[in-house]
Amino acid sequence: xxxxxxxxxxxxxxxxxxxxxxxxxxxxxxxxxxxxxxxxxxxxxxxxxxxxxxxxxxxxxxxxxxxxxxxxxxxxxxxxxxxxxxxxxxxxxxxxxxxxxxxxxxxxxxxxxxxxxxxxxxxxxxxxxxxxxxxxxxxxxxxxxxxxxxxxxxxxxxxxxxxxxxxxxxxxxxxxxxxxxxxxxxxxxxxxxxxxxxxxxxxxxxxxxxxxxxxxxxxxxxxxxxxxxxxxxxxxxxxxxxxxxxxxxxxxxxxxxxxxxxxxxxxxxxxxxxxxxxxxxxxxxxxxxxxxxxxxxxxxxxxxxxxxxxxxxxxxxxxxxxxxxxxxxxxxxxxxxxxxxxxxxxxxxxxxxxxxxxxxxxxxxxxxxxxxxxxxxxxxxxxxxxxxxxxxxxxxxxxxxxxxxxxxxxxxx
Numbered sequence: 001x002x003x004x005x006x007x008x009x010x011x012x013x014x015x016x017x018x019x020x021x022x023x024x025x026x027x028x029x030x031x032x033x034x035x036x037x038x039x040x041x042x043x044x045x046x047x048x049x050x051x052x053x054x055x056x057x058x059x060x061x062x063x064x065x066x067x068x069x070x071x072x073x074x075x076x077x078x079x080x081x082x083x084x085x086x087x088x089x090x091x092x093x094x095x096x097x098x099x100x101x102x103x104x105x106x107x108x109x110x111x112x113x114x115x116x117x118x119x120x121x122x123x124x125x126x127x128x129x130x131x132x133x134x135x136x137x138x139x140x141x142x143x144x145x146x147x148x149x150x151x152x153x154x155x156x157x158x159x160x161x162x163x164x165x166x167x168x169x170x171x172x173x174x175x176x177x178x179x180x181x182x183x184x185x186x187x188x189x190x191x192x193x194x195x196x197x198x199x200x201x202x203x204x205x206x207x208x209x210x211x212x213x214x215x216x217x218x219x220x221x222x223x224x225x226x227x228x229x230x231x232x233x234x235x236x237x238x239x240x241x242x243x244x245x246x247x248x249x250x251x252x253x254x255x256x257x258x259x260x261x262x263x264x265x266x267x268x269x270x271x272x273x274x275x276x277x278x279x280x281x282x283x284x285x286x287x288x289x290x291x292x293x294x295x296x297x298x299x300x301x302x303x304x305x306x307x308x309x310x311x312x313x314x315x316x317x318x319x320x321x322x323x324x325x326x327x328x329x330x331x332x333x334x335x336x337x338x339x340x341x342x343x344x345x346x347x348x349x350x351x352x353x354x355x356x357x358x359x360x361x362x363x364x365x366x367x368x369x370x371x372x373x374x375x376x377x378x379x380x381x382x383x384x385x386x387x388x389x390x391x392x393x394x395x396x397x398x399x400x401x402x403x404x405x406x407x408x409x410x411x412x413x
Contacts, residue, residue: 008193012258015194016201019262023205030206033199037263040196043189044268047182049142051271052292053154054179059285060158061172068399069155069289075395076290080298081334083387086234087300088333091307092326094226100219100308101315104368151292186271193255197262204264204374216372219312223376226304227383235390242397246390248411252280253389257382264374266381270295277389281407282396290395294388301383302350305376306333309351310358313365321360329358 022029060069095101133148135141141149161168232246239246250257253276256269270291277287310329314321321329332354355363396402 008190008255009258011194012197012255012262015198016258016262019198019201020205022198022202023207027206030203033202033206036199037196037203038199040189040192040199041263041265041268043192044186044271045145047186047189047271048147048267049145049150051179051182051186051274052147052150052288053142053157054175054182055274055284055288056151056154056292057158057161058172058175058179059283059288060155061161061168063285066159066162069158069285072286072289072395072399072401073293075398076293076391077297079391079394080294083234083238083391084298084300084303085330085334087230087303088307088330090230090234091226091304092311092330094222094229095308095311095315096326098218098222098225099315100216100222101312104216104219104312104316147292148296151289154288183271183275186275190255190272193259193262196268197259200263200265207374216368219308220372220376223305223308224379226308227301227379230300230304231383231386235387238390238394242394244393244397244407245411249280249389249393250386252276252411253386256385260381260385261378264377264381266295266385269385273385273389277392279406279410280393281403281405281410282392283399283401283403286396286399286401287392290392291388294391295384298388298391299380299384300387301380303333304383305380306351306354309369310354310361313355313361313368316365316368317362319361325358325360329354332358 019033023033060066063069133152135146135149135153138149138153141153161171164171236246239249253273256273256276259269259272260266274287274291277291278284307329310333311321311326351369352363352366355361355365393402
């Protein structure tokens with residue numbers, strides 16, 4: 001039996017604490033810390049596209065029924081839409097109740113940075129976004145690590161193998177062995193997780209400073225409280241309905257949660273999350289379809305943050321939104337939040353595009369949020385991660401692609 005200090009979660013917790021201390025005492029370490037964090041995240045990203053491709057291809061080929069693939073995908077998208085809409089509504093309710101924007105002054109902010117975000121948001125083209133989902137060059141999709149495009153190509157490739165029937169079996173065996181190689185590489189990289197967590201936290205504290213938290217501390221507390229309520233009330237209720245323990249699930253994926261906390265990147269835990277959900281009893285085919293799609297369309301944490309940010313800025317500028325306007329915001333965010341898929345700095349761009357459509361809150365207000373956004377990205381990423389795992393279990397159970405015996409063995413060890 002491993003001693004407590006040999007467990008990855010303990011090492012990551014210690015690394016996060018040391019990162020906070022290093023960032024506070026030696027803020028000049030920020031540049032080096034960011035380099036360490038970026039190298040670790042890049043090592044993970046290197047594996048994401050091939051792991052997703054192989055997992056989906058193997059899952060679909062073994063499922064053998066494209067109607068079932070379509071049904072799984074349809075259930076996942078319906079679930080995503082319902083739950084993210086709930087997340088937006090909860091964010092609006094809590095922000096209206098706790099009023100985090102009251103008393104915050106629009107001073108000493110980076111207006112130039114906000115202007116750039118507004119310009120980027122104006123360049124968003126929804127026709128191009130939907131066109132972008134289908135790859136024109138699959139090798140470029142793999143090179144860029146574009147999850148959505150790899151997902152589409154993998155589904156088509158898996159379908160192509162199913163059409164080969166028995167002739168495709170040797171190819172499947174080869175893909176299965178290659179998949180094992182990538183997961184073995186992942187195990188080696190995960191030993192560096194404490195370094196990645198240390199670098200990510202030291203950079204955040206060293207670069208932005210704890211002082212950046214003070215003026216917007218109420219907003220931060222509201223965001224974290226809302227994420228907590230969403231996880232334990234909404235996702236907890238879903239877990240009860242589908243008869244699995246949310247707490248046991250959270251405990252089982254604690255390594256991935258801590259990794260996201262340290263790196264502020266949900267992508268850093270994507271390959272590990274896929275492996276953990278298979279260990280929990282979800283079939284490979286369901287995991288392969290739901291998790292990659294969820295990373296693009298099931299952004300529960302991002303949806304909560306976007307809705308709260310809109311209300312927060314309205315309160316800062318003294319804009320009293322009517323019920324009709326808030327319902328309009330819900331409708332707009334349901335659409336624009338999907339544009340967060342695969343875009344760097346997507347949260348701000350989506351928020352800017354939403355404010356532009358509403359036309360009652362100054363887009364320049366984004367400047368208030370820029371300095372503190374990094375401190376809230378961990379909450380968003382963790383909530384997105386947890387939500388995608390719950391979605392996968394729900395779809396697997398509804399499709400009878402869930403091994404209860406494997407689940408019990410995993411959570412009770």
